[in-house]
Amino acid sequence: xxxxxxxxxxxxxxxxxxxxxxxxxxxxxxxxxxxxxxxxxxxxxxxxxxxxxxxxxxxxxxxxxxxxxxxxxxxxxxxxxxxxxxxxxxxxxxxxxxxxxxxxxxxxxxxxxxxxxxxxxxxxxxxxxxxxxxxxxxxxxxxxxxxxxxxxxxxxxxxxxxxxxxxxxxxxxxxxxxxxxxxxxxxxxxxxxxxxxxxxxxxxxxxxxxxxxxxxxxxxxxxxxxxxxxxxxxxxxxxxxxxxxxxxxxxxxxxxxxxxxxxxxxxxxxxxxxxxxxxxxxxxxx
Amino acid sequence: xxxxxxxxxxxxxxxxxxxxxxxxxxxxxxxxxxxxxxxxxxxxxxxxxxxxxxxxxxxxxxxxxxxxxxxxxxxxxxxxxxxxxxxxxxxxxxxxxxxxxxxxxxxxxxxxxxxxxxxxxxxxxxxxxxxxxxxxxxxxxxxxxxxxxxxxxxxxxxxxxxxxxxxxxxxxxxxxxxxxxxxxxxxxxxxxxxxxxxxxxxxxxxxxxxxxxxxxxxxxxxxxxxxxxxxxxxxxxxxxxxxxxxxxxxxxxxxxxxxxxxxxxxxxxxxxxxxxxxxxxxxxxxxxx
Numbered sequence: 001x002x003x004x005x006x007x008x009x010x011x012x013x014x015x016x017x018x019x020x021x022x023x024x025x026x027x028x029x030x031x032x033x034x035x036x037x038x039x040x041x042x043x044x045x046x047x048x049x050x051x052x053x054x055x056x057x058x059x060x061x062x063x064x065x066x067x068x069x070x071x072x073x074x075x076x077x078x079x080x081x082x083x084x085x086x087x088x089x090x091x092x093x094x095x096x097x098x099x100x101x102x103x104x105x106x107x108x109x110x111x112x113x114x115x116x117x118x119x120x121x122x123x124x125x126x127x128x129x130x131x132x133x134x135x136x137x138x139x140x141x142x143x144x145x146x147x148x149x150x151x152x153x154x155x156x157x158x159x160x161x162x163x164x165x166x167x168x169x170x171x172x173x174x175x176x177x178x179x180x181x182x183x184x185x186x187x188x189x190x191x192x193x194x195x196x197x198x199x200x201x202x203x204x205x206x207x208x209x210x211x212x213x214x215x216x217x218x219x220x221x222x223x224x225x226x227x228x229x230x231x232x233x234x235x236x237x238x239x240x241x242x243x244x245x246x247x248x249x250x251x252x253x254x255x256x257x258x259x260x261x262x263x264x265x266x267x268x269x270x271x272x273x274x275x276x277x278x279x280x281x282x283x284x285x286x
Numbered sequence: 287x288x289x290x291x292x293x294x295x296x297x298x299x300x301x302x303x304x305x306x307x308x309x310x311x312x313x314x315x316x317x318x319x320x321x322x323x324x325x326x327x328x329x330x331x332x333x334x335x336x337x338x339x340x341x342x343x344x345x346x347x348x349x350x351x352x353x354x355x356x357x358x359x360x361x362x363x364x365x366x367x368x369x370x371x372x373x374x375x376x377x378x379x380x381x382x383x384x385x386x387x388x389x390x391x392x393x394x395x396x397x398x399x400x401x402x403x404x405x406x407x408x409x410x411x412x413x414x415x416x417x418x419x420x421x422x423x424x425x426x427x428x429x430x431x432x433x434x435x436x437x438x439x440x441x442x443x444x445x446x447x448x449x450x451x452x453x454x455x456x457x458x459x460x461x462x463x464x465x466x467x468x469x470x471x472x473x474x475x476x477x478x479x480x481x482x483x484x485x486x487x488x489x490x491x492x493x494x495x496x497x498x499x500x501x502x503x504x505x506x507x508x509x510x511x512x513x514x515x516x517x518x519x520x521x522x523x524x525x526x527x528x529x530x531x532x533x534x535x536x537x538x539x540x541x542x543x544x545x546x547x548x549x550x551x552x553x554x555x556x557x558x559x560x561x562x563x564x565x566x567x568x569x570x571x572x573x574x575x
Contacts, residue, residue, distance in 0.1 A: 013397035020386035027446040031423035093318035114549035118526040119542040123328035224416025
């Protein structure tokens with residue numbers, strides 16, 4: 001093999017790529033084909049499912065579950081905006097004020113997410129529970145009326161989603177802010193720009209790739225999530241993920257579940273494209 | 287707010303500007319501190335409630351301090367087995383994904399070849415596809431091909447989603463790396479394999495280590511994709527999911543705390559290790575020159 005590699009050097013990268021790409025082809029690309037195929041099948045678990053170009057699976061899915069679809073996009077959108085507002089100043093502070101402790105602060109940001117996702121969400125269930133200190137405090141200052149709840153509301157679900165995907169927001173923001181050349185800020189200062197103006201005209205535009213990456217990396221998993229709605233909400237907060245998982249794993253209506261998965265993927269893709277167009281910079285994706 | 291209004295009434299002098307700068311400086315610091323406190327609040331709750339002595343089946347209200355959960359962390363039926371399954375899958379998927387991903391990263395950074403765009407897209411797509419779509423599409427593959435789900439299918443899934451993260455992590459390390467070092471080795475008569483062993487591999491080893499740790503962590507934490515492809519096999523997150531519906535034993539918090547401590551400890555060791563290497567390299571270079 002060594003001699004062959006030596007004679008045919010142009011083949012080397014393909015040898016390196018082959019095993020990993022084969023894995024992705026068989027277990028990522030091929031499953032997408034089966035998902036599409038399943039979404040057009042009809043039948044039942046007892047008699048088996050057969051492919052029959054059943055487009056009505058899609059129209060049924062959308063008419064029956066459009067509430068959950070809209071809710072998923074809404075919750076994910078709100079959570080993404082809150083995550084951005086929490087993360088940007090934090091990432092900015094670490095990048096510009098962190099000094100030689102930058103890595104330590106970054107570690108502090110990531111560390112909470114090493115506690116298993118489900119355990120973190122259960123901790124939020126404790127924090128937001130009816131007798132918990134947050135609910136008591138809010139009762140005390142009359143933000144929440146005496147029989148008002150925090151748990152089992154959309155606020156709880158959105159709070160959980162916001163928290164659980166926060167590192168996906170902080171890390172890209174940090175990377176883009178860390179790369180801002182401080183000489184540019186010095187130049188802005190020399191040209192009599194105020195600190196706010198130089199932030200708006202220099203730092204913020206330069207950090208936009210991080211904002212783009214961070215909001216996408218937060219929005220995508222948030223829109224497909226079902227754990228927060230399940231543990232912190234009730235069926236009236238259920239998102240499309242809850243419907244997909246119960247259709248696949250409890251009701252075993254595979255065709256409709258597959259159709260819902262495909263619509264979710266398409267909706268997210270559409271949202272991402274609209275967003276990229278709105279932000280107006282295609283170079284951001286690269 | 288009040289500081290700003292007070293400052294506005296003051297004449298434009300240097301001390302005032304210093305005060306304003308001080309306030310602004312500390313506002314941001316205070317905000318960052320609050321954000322960090324928010325990040326750690328649930329972790330504090332997890333750790334605190336590992337010492338709770340719950341009255342009922344659920345561990346949601348504080349009933350009193352006890353050490354008995356820590357004395358008997360595996361005293362919940364089924365949990366120890368679930369943890370072992372999780373560790374096995376994490377170790378295996380970490381090894382396979384790190385090997386496959388590192389090879390792809392090497393090809394992408396060090397060679398010119400046709401089809402680079404396709405490869406980049408294939409790496410990028412799994413990371414931007416919602417987990418529920420990844421999990422359910424794999425399940426449709428297994429259902430349609432009559433493959434029974436279980437340990438093997440979980441492992442297949444974990445290797446799949448880890449490859450992309452390994453590629454990205456190792457690539458980040460390879461991009462900043464000086465090709466001249468390899469050329470120098472070749473000029474001194476080393477062949478390609480020796481150069482790889484003696485120069486390339488030691489240089490990218492920290493990147494590979496970081497990628498491996500990331501893959502391990504992602505695997506041990508994964509719930510959604512595993513849930514779809516687990517069959518009757520129970521990993522630790524699946525065990526927690528089952529418990530969340532029936533009864534949440536405080537031992538779950540003990541394990542959560544342990545995972546947290548081990549992971550943070552590992553990361554600190556990694557940072558120290560990298561700092562030492564950097565220092566050693568800084569000391570060695572002037573001596574050689």
